[in-house]
Amino acid sequence: MVSSAVVYGLLMGMRRRSRRRGLLVGAAAGAAVAHHRGGREEEEPQPEAQTQYAPAPADPADQIEHLAQLHASGVLTDEEFASAKAKVIGS
Numbered sequence: 001m002v003s004s005a006v007v008y009g010l011l012m013g014m015r016r017r018s019r020r021r022g023l024l025v026g027a028a029a030g031a032a033v034a035h036h037r038g039g040r041e042e043e044e045p046q047p048e049a050q051t052q053y054a055p056a057p058a059d060p061a062d063q064i065e066h067l068a069q070l071h072a073s074g075v076l077t078d079e080e081f082a083s084a085k086a087k088v089i090g091s
Helices: 004-038 060-072 078-090
Strands: none
16 A cells, blocks of 8 residues: 555656646747747837745645745745744644
8 A cells, every 4th residue: 555645755856847838838938939020120118027926725734835935035934934834734
């Protein structure tokens, strides 16, 4: 019998790989668009980029991963991260 920790680890690995593939495909598509736009002599003015934050994921594992990314980027302090993680685990 396979333990639930092993199954969880495999599922998280598959989820991360699919996210990486999506990022790679998106980056390749963006590079292709940039390449084709580079040939134009007239450049269109680019609107100022506004930071848009995605809503927190519904799955507790995704929520904790999202919180960890915010913590690693410096958006959340250690105390805020610990508090938010405890709230997710408790719910």
